[in-house]
Amino acid sequence: MLGTFHNWIRILDRALAAQGRDLHGALQREGIELPGPEAGRLPIELTRRIWQVAEQESGDPVLGLTILGYIDPVDFGELGVVMVAGGSLPEVLQRVARFHRLLTDAMHYEISEDEDTLALTIHTNFDPHWRAVEFVSGLLIGLLRLRLNPPPNPLSVALAFNNPAGQGAYEKFFACPVEQDAAATTLVLPLGAYRQTPAGAEVARQFEPLLEQRLASLESTTSWSARAMQLIRQRLAHGEPTLAEVAGSLHVSTRSLQRHLGNEGKTFQEVLDDARRELAKQWLSGSAGKLRSLTELALILGFSSSSAFSRAFRRWFGMTPGQAAKEQQLR
Numbered sequence: 001m002l003g004t005f006h007n008w009i010r011i012l013d014r015a016l017a018a019q020g021r022d023l024h025g026a027l028q029r030e031g032i033e034l035p036g037p038e039a040g041r042l043p044i045e046l047t048r049r050i051w052q053v054a055e056q057e058s059g060d061p062v063l064g065l066t067i068l069g070y071i072d073p074v075d076f077g078e079l080g081v082v083m084v085a086g087g088s089l090p091e092v093l094q095r096v097a098r099f100h101r102l103l104t105d106a107m108h109y110e111i112s113e114d115e116d117t118l119a120l121t122i123h124t125n126f127d128p129h130w131r132a133v134e135f136v137s138g139l140l141i142g143l144l145r146l147r148l149n150p151p152p153n154p155l156s157v158a159l160a161f162n163n164p165a166g167q168g169a170y171e172k173f174f175a176c177p178v179e180q181d182a183a184a185t186t187l188v189l190p191l192g193a194y195r196q197t198p199a200g201a202e203v204a205r206q207f208e209p210l211l212e213q214r215l216a217s218l219e220s221t222t223s224w225s226a227r228a229m230q231l232i233r234q235r236l237a238h239g240e241p242t243l244a245e246v247a248g249s250l251h252v253s254t255r256s257l258q259r260h261l262g263n264e265g266k267t268f269q270e271v272l273d274d275a276r277r278e279l280a281k282q283w284l285s286g287s288a289g290k291l292r293s294l295t296e297l298a299l300i301l302g303f304s305s306s307s308a309f310s311r312a313f314r315r316w317f318g319m320t321p322g323q324a325a326k327e328q329q330l331r
Helices: 007-018 023-029 044-058 063-070 073-085 089-102 130-147 164-174 202-220 224-238 243-249 254-263 268-285 294-300 306-317 321-327
Strands: 107-113 117-124 156-158 185-190
Touching (some): 007 044, 007 063, 023 044, 044 063, 044 130, 063 164, 073 089, 073 130, 073 202, 089 117, 089 130, 107 224, 117 130, 130 185, 224 243, 224 254, 268 294, 268 306, 268 321, 294 306, 294 321, 306 321
Antiparallel strands (some): 107 117
């Protein structure tokens, strides 16, 4: 099942308990029943509701940052050991990008480097609550500060949500200029000496084979259509992904991928269409970030022309993109 692992609830529960708040009681009052830890992952929609209840209960304007103080590395098992042991700044973030699915499918990461800086962009999948992005942004910087010496501060931070009440806290925590309501959440970090691998990084390398096995096991239990959709979402901004490209990333032939999808009652084109439709809903609702224009949305969704985008949009929602943006009535 796609979602976020149950261990995240323990961290949130500790943070609210420290404020004298009862998370589980608040969830029960809202009619939200949590599955046991044996369920593994919580569906994205459920995590959205949990975040909503938690922020109402706490009243904390930067709840996603506050709960960082209640993390125990063992909350993340072997992955926590690997992240804390880590290596150079690029190595740590490459591992995060590689193994993040062991914790959540709600996000994926894009890393780009030049001589002096590294930019990490956090993309969301399946419309998680913006507090999850707030939390992960802080978690990544906290992780780097814990591992690297001297502790690095970002050069700039852009957040794809708007929380004016948190601006001062964000600038204090990140110790750099912070832009809100940005097109995408991006952390720009200095490289320089942080390219060097600190002592102790061999511990992380020893655990990597185990994490690779767990990732392979996880992927084997996830539906082919869900795996294909996630890859499609990651690639759309670079143009429409092909069946061959997605099959290659899944290490199967195009014919095998078509057969697997067919067994789940889907075609590749239908999965592509589903991915585009859900992304369109997220961007137009503002939950995926700030959209500058409908032309930009067409490019984000991998359409080669605005007319093709408009035809698809009308088919999905029974209205033009302009009408939808104006009326904000996507469901």
